[in-house]
Amino acid sequence: MSVRLKLTLSYAGFLMVAGVLLLAVVWVFLLRYVPDAEVMVGPGGLFIPNRTDLTRAFFPRAAAALAFLLVLGLLGGWLLAGRVLGPLARITAATRSAARGSLSHRIRLPGPSDEFRELADAFDAMLARLEAHVAEQQRFAANASHELRTPLAITRTLLDVARNDPDADTRQLVARLHAVNTRAVDLTEALLLLSRADQRSFTREPVDLSLAADEATETLIPLAEERGVTLRTSGDVAPANGSPALLLQLTTNLVHNAIVHNLPEHGTVWVTTRGSPGGAELTVENTGARLSAPLVATLTEPFRRGAERLRSDHAGVGLGLAIVKSITRAHDGTLVLAPRADGGLRVTVRLPAGPDTPHAAGGHLSAAYRKTETS
Structure with a gap:
């Protein structure tokens, strides 16, 4: 019936x-x-x-x-x-x-606001999100194919040149092939990390973002010194719940991004952590070129690089902020990107406190406050 x-x-x-x-x-x-x-x-x-x-x-x-x-x-x-x-x-x-x-079809149900209207509006909103997600995945697949095809094409070209020129310098060929292969491996590992974060296939445990910030900063000190960038870290204990490896990767990506996309010389990166009963907050700021709000809104999309953010030897594979966004979303957090008035970018990650997340009592700034500067 x-x-x-x-x-x-x-x-x-x-x-x-x-x-x-x-x-x-x-x-x-x-x-x-x-x-x-x-x-x-x-x-x-x-x-x-x-x-x-x-x-x-x-x-x-x-x-x-x-x-x-x-x-x-x-x-x-x-x-x-x-x-x-x-x-x-x-x-x-x-x-x-x-x-x-x-997915472009919409119901747009007319009439008074009743249960059917609410259902239709919710369905339209779901279709809009699904359409945007599918479009993003299609762009991601196309960009990933392009990025993966590039090192393979370069490798084939180098091998063809070496085959046609038996007297070519093999050491130079090996060095170039090693660099191209390294980039392809880095890209593949970044794609796997992005997939792992999207699937939320990790175990949650208490994590202190301030320790992750210290470790990421210490790891990237040589890169900062090479590019003449000053690293400044400060803040207090920032307890959260999540994957230590993924949150360390998130912090490392943010600091690396802030170092690479900075002023040509005498740049500065500020890394700040803050804890509260509601969760933890990590802020990474850097000097640099002035960025427009529309450009900043696209920086978390995979393989997106604005005109002011050109690729360099250390620019990565174009998935740094995309991975940060995915890890933040997997931890039920929020990611906010905003251009700085003096130039550069400010990135803020807020993670909620889990049921097992300890929160340090008062006196953060006196007992747990840290401030380091490396230039």
């Missing part, structure tokens, strides 16, 4: 029950004023009906009334059920269209 038929039978059944109750009340009410006698003659020879006469007159008409109510209930219930289920038919059609791969 279809839902429309079920609703029709429900409407008709309810109407029949209400009609029977109403007729029963009328019957009981009439019995109070009808005498229980075979024949009664009133003043002037007026005939007064008894209960037998009332029964003969009432029940046929009551049956006719119930039959009319049954027909009315079935017809009216069918029409009302169709009208009520009309929006559901539009939602079903949109669902079938989405199942066939058409």
Whole structure:
């Protein structure tokens, strides 16, 4: 049975029950004023009906009334059920269209704000997010294919040149092949890390972001010294819950990104951590060229590099901030990117406190405060 038929039978059944109750009340009410006698003659020879006469007159008409109510209930219930289920038919059609791969279709259900309108709006919002996600994945697949194809094409070109020129310097060829292969390996490892973060295939445990910031900073000191960038770390204990390896990768990517995309000389990177009862916060700022808000909004997309953020020897594979975004999302946190007024970028990661996350008591700045500077 279809839902429309079920609703029709429900409407008709309810109407029949209400009609029977109403007729029963009328019957009981009439019995109070009808005498229980075979024949009664009133003043002037007026005939007064008894209960037998009332029964003969009432029940046929009551049956006719119930039959009319049954027909009315079935017809009216069918029409009302169709009208009520009309929006559901539009939602079903949109669902079938989405199942066939058409994610651009929207219901846009008109009318008052009722349950069906809320369902349609929620479905439209889901389709919009799904369409954006699919488009992002398609761009990611195309960009990843391009990025992976580039080192392979370079390798093939180098090998072709070496094959056609037997007297070529093999040491130089090996060095170039090693550099190209290293980049391909780095890209593959970044893609695997991105996939791991998206799948949330990790065990959560207490993590102190301040320690991750210290470790990432110490690891990248040689790169900062090479590029003439000053690293400044400060803050307090920042307890969170998550994967230590992924959160260290997140912090390392942010600091590395801040060093590479900085001023040509005398640049600065600030790494700050902060803890609160609600979670932990990590902020990485760097000097650099002025960035527009539209450009900053695209920096977390895979393989996106703005005109002001050109690739260099240490620029990575274009997945640094994309991995940061994925790790933050996997930890149910928020990632905020904003251009600095004086040039450069400010990145803030906020992670919620888990059920097992310890929070240091007061006195952060006195007991756990740290400040280091490396130039």
